[in-house]
Each structure stands twice: as C-alpha cells, then as structure tokens.
Amino acid sequence: MADHLEVALVAAERTVWQGEAKIVIARTTDGDVGILPGHAPLLGLLQGGTVQVRTVDDEYFVAAAPDGFISVANDRVSILAENAEMGHDIDLEEARRELEQALAAGLADADADELRLAEARVRAAEQTS
Amino acid sequence: MPANLRELRDRKASVSTIKKLTRAMELIAASRIVKAQQRAQAAGPYARELTRAVSAVATFSNVDHPLTTEKPNPKRAAVLLITSDRGQAGAYSANVIREGERLHQMLREDDKQIVSYLSGRKGLAYYTFRQREIAQSWTGDSDAPSFARAREIADALIEAFLTPTEEGGVDEIHIVFTRFVSMLTQRPDVIRLLPLEVIEGEEAPAADDVLPLYEFEPSAEEVLDGLLPKYVASRIHYCMLQAAASELANRQRAMKSATDNAQDLIESLTRDLNQARQAQITQEISEIVGGASALADANAGSE
Numbered sequence: 001m002a003d004h005l006e007v008a009l010v011a012a013e014r015t016v017w018q019g020e021a022k023i024v025i026a027r028t029t030d031g032d033v034g035i036l037p038g039h040a041p042l043l044g045l046l047q048g049g050t051v052q053v054r055t056v057d058d059e060y061f062v063a064a065a066p067d068g069f070i071s072v073a074n075d076r077v078s079i080l081a082e083n084a085e086m087g088h089d090i091d092l093e094e095a096r097r098e099l100e101q102a103l104a105a106g107l108a109d110a111d112a113d114e115l116r117l118a119e120a121r122v123r124a125a126e127q128t129s
Numbered sequence: 130m131p132a133n134l135r136e137l138r139d140r141k142a143s144v145s146t147i148k149k150l151t152r153a154m155e156l157i158a159a160s161r162i163v164k165a166q167q168r169a170q171a172a173g174p175y176a177r178e179l180t181r182a183v184s185a186v187a188t189f190s191n192v193d194h195p196l197t198t199e200k201p202n203p204k205r206a207a208v209l210l211i212t213s214d215r216g217q218a219g220a221y222s223a224n225v226i227r228e229g230e231r232l233h234q235m236l237r238e239d240d241k242q243i244v245s246y247l248s249g250r251k252g253l254a255y256y257t258f259r260q261r262e263i264a265q266s267w268t269g270d271s272d273a274p275s276f277a278r279a280r281e282i283a284d285a286l287i288e289a290f291l292t293p294t295e296e297g298g299v300d301e302i303h304i305v306f307t308r309f310v311s312m313l314t315q316r317p318d319v320i321r322l323l324p325l326e327v328i329e330g331e332e333a334p335a336a337d338d339v340l341p342l343y344e345f346e347p348s349a350e351e352v353l354d355g356l357l358p359k360y361v362a363s364r365i366h367y368c369m370l371q372a373a374a375s376e377l378a379n380r381q382r383a384m385k386s387a388t389d390n391a392q393d394l395i396e397s398l399t400r401d402l403n404q405a406r407q408a409q410i411t412q413e414i415s416e417i418v419g420g421a422s423a424l425a426d427a428n429a430g431s432e
Contacts, residue, residue: 010175012175012366013175013275014172015174028347030347041342043344043345044346045346071178071185073343080175082276082280
C-alpha cells in the first residue's frame with residue numbers, strides 16, 4: 001500500500017490539478033467522506049461542490065467541483081467535474097457578485113445549475129482565503 | 130493589344146491578391162489544428178475517467194438504466210450531423226453530409242423515421258434548401274466546440290430519447306461526424322450514441338486491467354443516473370472535437386491547393402503578359418522600320 005494518494009482533479013476541457021496528497025475530503029450526497037491511502041474503491045456523486053485536498057507537502061487547498069463525481073481505486077483519486085476550478089484561482093468578490101446575480105435570476109426561472117456553480121465557487125474561494 | 134495587356138495585368142494582380150488570401154487562410158488553419166489537437170488531448174483524461182467509471186458501474190451492478198436499454202421495436206431514429214460553419218474546407222462538409230445520407234438510406238430501409246439534429250451552418254443550409262424538417266440545430270462554434278455546447282446538445286438528445294416514441298421521442302440516436310485519423314486522413318464516420326453500449330469506444334480497458342469492486346455512494350442507481358448524462362455529453366464533445374480538427378485539416382489542405390493553383394495561374398499569366406508585351410514592341414519596331422523605309426523610298430523617287 002502506498003503512503004499517499006494520486007489525485008487528479010479533472011475538468012471537461014483540461015486537467016486542473018494533478019499530484020500526490022495525504023488526504024482528500026469530499027462531500028458526497030450522503031455526507032462528507034475523508035479519503036486516506038488504502039481507501040476501498042468508491043464511486044460517489046459530489047454535492048455542495050467543494051473538495052479539500054492536503055498534499056504530501058502539507059499544502060492545503062480547496063477546489064470548486066460543482067456537480068462532479070469522485071472515483072477512488074488503488075490509491076488513485078479522480079475528481080471529475082465539468083467546471084472544476086482551484087479555490088485560489090477564484091476571485092471571491094467576483095464569485096459573490098455572480099452568486100447574487102444567479103440568485104436574482106434563480107428566483108425568476110429557477111435555473112439550478114448556474115446557481116450551484118456560483119455557490120460552489122464562492123464556498124471554495126471563502127475556504128481558501 | 131494595349132487593352133489586352135492591361136487586362137492581363139489586372140488579372141494577374143487579382144490572382145496575386147487571392148493567393149495572399151488563401152495563403153493566410155492556410156496558415157491560420159494550420160495553427161488552429163495544433164490548438165484543436167491540444168484541446169482534444171486536454172479533454173482526454175475526463176473522457177477516460179468517465180468511461181472507466183461508467184464501465185465499472187455497468188459491470189458491477191445489474192442496474193437497468195433507461196439510457197442503456199434497447200427499445201424492443203425501434204421506430205424513430207435521431208441523427209446528429211456534425212458539419213462546419215464555414216466553407217473553404219474542400220469537400221469536408223459534402224463528405225460528412227453524404228455519409229449522413231447513406232445512414233438515412235439505411236434507416237429508411239429498416240422502416241425507421243428520421244429526426245434530424247444538426248450542428249454547423251453548412252448542414253443547416255443543405256437541409257433548409259431541401260426543405261427537410263429539422264428538430265434542432267446548433268451553429269457558431271464548429272472549429273472550437275466548447276464543452277458547454279456539447280452539454281447543450283446532450284441535454285436535448287437525452288430528453289428526446291427519454292420521451293416516449295408516441296409523443297415525438299426517439300428510440301435511438303446516431304452521430305455522423307468526421308474522424309480525425311491523421312493530418313492526411315479524415316474519415317466520415319457513424320456511431321450509435323444511444324442506447325449506450327458502454328464497453329466499447331476509444332480506450333477499451335486492457336485485459337489485465339481488472340476493475341476493482343466499487344462501493345457506491347449513495348447507490349449504484351443514483352451514481353449511474355448522474356454519470357450517464359455526463360458520459361453522453363463527453364462522447365458528443367469527443368465527436369465535435371474530432372470534427373473540428375478534421376475541418377481545420379481539410380481547410381488547410383483546400384487552401385494549400387488553392388494557393389498552389391493561384392501560383393500556377395500567376396506564372397502562366399506572367400508568360401502571356403510578357404509575350405503580349407513583346408509582340409507589341411515587335412509590332413511597333415516593324416511599324417517604325419516599315420514607315421522609315423517607305424519614307425526613304427518616297428524620298429529616293431522624288432530626287
């Protein structure tokens with residue numbers, strides 16, 4: 001058993017981050033799961049849109065991954081989300097503004113997709129800073 | 130003669146301008162192919178992981194999902210035709226449209242009704258000109274398709290697939306697109322998108338690559354529910370990226386031969402031009418010589 005996890009955070013059009021990590025914490029539809037090396041194979045749907053990763057160098061980051069899913073097998077963790085993004089790449093002010101816009105628009109036509117994306121970005125940016 | 134000379138000069142100038150244009154288009158297409166290939170590569174990991182996950186769920190659970198179930202008596206078939214938005218790409222759109230026609234023929238022989246979905250302005254023009262019915266069409270980004278666009282198409286197709294046949298839904302969905310084999314070869318191709326056949330595709334898992342026994346969170350059904358639409362969107366995105374790379378490769382080739390033709394034309398026009406100019410000079414000289422000798426003859430007679 002390896003002593004670290006191979007993590008890949010993959011968006012539809014590019015690989016957002018790839019590296020080694022000690023622990024990955026993701027919120028699935030059933031609640032938070034922490035994944036350590038040696039975790040049993042798992043396929044789960046993400047909810048809430050953020051994933052926390054502590055790398056082998058003890059760096060800690062949060063990524064937005066709205067509507068994604070996570071797959072774990074043989075100490076390889078893949079987090080797939082169409083619009084995955086690193087928390088520190090997100091401008092918090094801008095994300096907040098977008099969330100407000102989405103909220104305002106959401107009341108009108110209840111477009112949940114955009115709302116969730118905006119929420120996830122704000123949350124990731126907040127947890128990073 | 131002078132009129133002809135000017136005409137030739139004008140033609141040469143205009144062909145030179147066209148050559149510059151096609152040359153520029155060739156270079157632009159060439160640089161975009163690289164980008165299109167990079168984009169296709171960047172989308173690779175996502176598609177690979179998805180395929181892996183979907184085949185894992187499909188293998189380790191006996192879940193029947195509407196998207197993977199064959200309908201017993203398929204009556205209506207949807208065809209998504211991926212063409213380009215712009216011309217100047219040789220026979221690219223014509224080829225893929227012809228492949229689409231072949232598929233139509235096949236489906237009609239099976240007594241299936243065809244519902245057309247189109248991507249790209251060229252296909253749309255072809256269908257509207259023939260006044261065919263179009264279920265839905267998307268245009269505007271054929272040479273750099275975004276995932277959002279693929280998602281949009283996937284949503285529309287899945288919705289049509291899940292609608293019962295009697296209410297205007299479809300029983301199967303095919304995609305006609307151009308596969309980018311290499312810079313030199315691009316082949317029109319047909320794949321069946323839905324119902325899904327999961328164990329197939331570009332990256333079949335290797336024989337020794339045993340799939341682990343997965344836990345599902347929350348449950349296999351729900352995971353499959355979430356995954357399959359993403360998988361469909363990713364397949365469509367893959368097709369669109371292939372088509373985009375093919376379009377650019379075709380455009381580059383078409384523009385290269387146009388540039389070469391323009392060059393040939395310029396050379397032959399230059400030759401004609403020189404000949405005409407030379408003929409004019411010769412004529413002028415012979416006129417002068419003729420005139421001078423006539424004058425000399427006249428003078429000789431009078432003395």
